[in-house]
C-alpha cells in the first residue's frame with residue numbers, strides 16, 4: 001500500500017511538474033502582424049518618386065510581393081494581409097483591363113480582405129461585380145445597402161478569421177461621400193449608411209461570435225477614422241485609406257490604433273501587435289516607422305510570379321495602345337488662342353455624354369495634333385494624358401460671360417473650347433468688355449438664365465484662373481473624359497470636325 | 508450632388524467641391540503650387556505632418572501645408 005502511495009505521489013509530482021513546465025513555456029502574449037496597403041489605384045509598375053530617391057524606383061508590385069513573403073515568414077501563423085480600398089482605377093495598365101492585373105496579383109498574394117473604396121464604382125456596378133466575383137478574397141463593406149436594405153451581392157459586412165487561436169473580426173466601411181462624389185448612374189440604388197450608426201450593433205455581433213480583436217477596414221480617410229475611433233467604442237485597430245496619408249507613426253485615439261499606408265504602392269504597412277493571451281488586450285504595438293518603403297530597384301528582391309503577371313499585361317497593353325478606336329477625315333488640331341476642331345470634337349463628346357446645354361474645355365488640356373487617318377488608343381492617351389473626369393454644374397448666363405471674359409485676358413492663350421455656345425471676342429476692347437456676342441444654341445445668352453454646363457475637374461477647381469467655375473450649383477461628377485472621348489469617336493467614326501465659327505476673334 | 512467645401516492651403520481658405528482631391532485644392536489656391544507639387548518640388552502634408560498624395564481625398568475644413576522637397 002505504501003509502495004502504491006509512493007508511486008502515486010511520484011506520478012502526481014511528475015504530472016504537476018510537467019504541466020507547470022508546459023504552462024511556463026507558453027508565452028503570455030500572442031504576436032499578430034497586420035500587413036496593409038490602400039489606394040494602390042492600379043500602380044503595379046515601379047516609378048520614380050523624387051521625395052524618396054531620384055535613382056531607385058519605388059512602388060513595384062513584384063517587390064511589394066517579396067516584402068509580403070518576408071513578413072509572413074517572420075510570423076507564419078499570425079499574419080493578416082489587408083487592403084484599404086481604391087485598388088484598381090488610375091493607371092493605363094489597370095484601367096484598360098478593368099482592374100484584372102491587380103486582382104490577379106491580390107489573388108496570388110492571398111489577401112485576407114479588402115474594403116470597397118469610392119473609386120471601385122468608377123467603372124459602373126457591373127464592372128465592380130465582375131471584379132468582386134473574380135477575387136478569391138472577401139470583399140467587405142458593412143455600410144453599403146441596396147434599395148431593399150440588403151448588402152450588395154457577393155459583398156460581406158465582416159469576416160472573422162482565426163490566427164494563433166485568436167478570433168479576429170474585420171469589418172469593412174466605405175466613405176459615405178461615395179454617393180455624392182461618384183457619377184450618379186454608377187451608384188444608382190445604393191445607400192451609404194453612417195458608420196457611427198451601423199458599427200455599434202455590428203461590434204456587438206462580432207463580439208458575441210467570439211471576436212477577440214476587432215479591426216475596422218475603413219476607406220473613409222484619416223480624419224473620419226479619428227472621429228470614428230472617438231465616437232464608437234470597441235474598435236481595436238482601424239486600417240484606413242482614402243486620404244492617401246502616409247501615417248508613418250500609428251495614430252492612437254482613446255484605445256484605437258489607426259494606420260494608413262499612403263498610396264500608389266509606395267508603402268507596405270506593417271503593424272505588429274502583442275496581445276495578452278488571457279485578457280486579449282493589445283499590450284504593445286508598432287509605435288513608429290510602421291510604413292516600409294517598397295523600393296523597386298534591380299537590387300531589391302522581386303517575386304517572379306507577380307513580375308510575370310505585370311509583364312503579361314504590359315505586353316498586352318502595347319497591343320491595346322496600337323488598337324484603332326476610329327478614324328478622322330481631317331487633321332485634329334489644337335489651338336490655344338481660338339477655335340480648334342479638336343476642341344470642338346471633344347466638347348461635343350462631353351456635351352453629348354451629359355446632355356448639358358454647354359461644354360467647356362481648357363485649350364491647354366489638348367496636348368497633341370492627331371493627323372488625318374486612323375486614331376489609336378495611344379494617340380488618345382497622348383492627347384489627354386491626365387485622368388480628368390467630367391463635372392456638370394448649373395451656371396447663370398452672367399457667370400458664363402465672366403468665364404469667357406477671363407479667357408480673353410490670358411496672355412498665353414488658353415481660351416475655352418466650346419460646344420453648344422458661340423462667342424465673339426473683340427481683343428481691341430478693354431479687359432472685361434471683350435466678349436461682344438454670345439449665343440447659346442440659336443438664342444442670345446441671357447445673364448439671368450441658368451444653364452447646365454459640363455467641364456472637367458481641372459476647370460471646376462478654378463484651373464487656369466477660371467475661378468467662376470467654383471461657384472457652380474448642382475454639381476454632378478461624370479465619367480473619365482478619356483473614356484467618354486473614345487466612346488464618342490467609336491460611335492461616330494469617321495469624324496471630321498470643322499472650324500465653324502463657335503469662337504470668332506476680332507483683333 | 509456635391510456641395511462646395513472650404514479647405515485651407517497653408518492656412519489660406521479655398522473652396523473646392525466635395526469629392527475633389529488635394530491637387531484640386533492646390534489648383535484652387537495657386538496653380539503654381541500644383542505645378543510644383545506635380546514636379547515634386549514641394550511635398551504636401553496634413554496638419555499632423557503626415558505626407559499626403561495629390562489624389563488624396565479632402566474633408567471640409569481640412570488644413571494642408573506645402574514644404575520644399577529637399578531631395579528634388
Ligand SMILES: [Zn+2]
Nearest residue numbers: 086117118242
Ligand atoms: Zn478613395
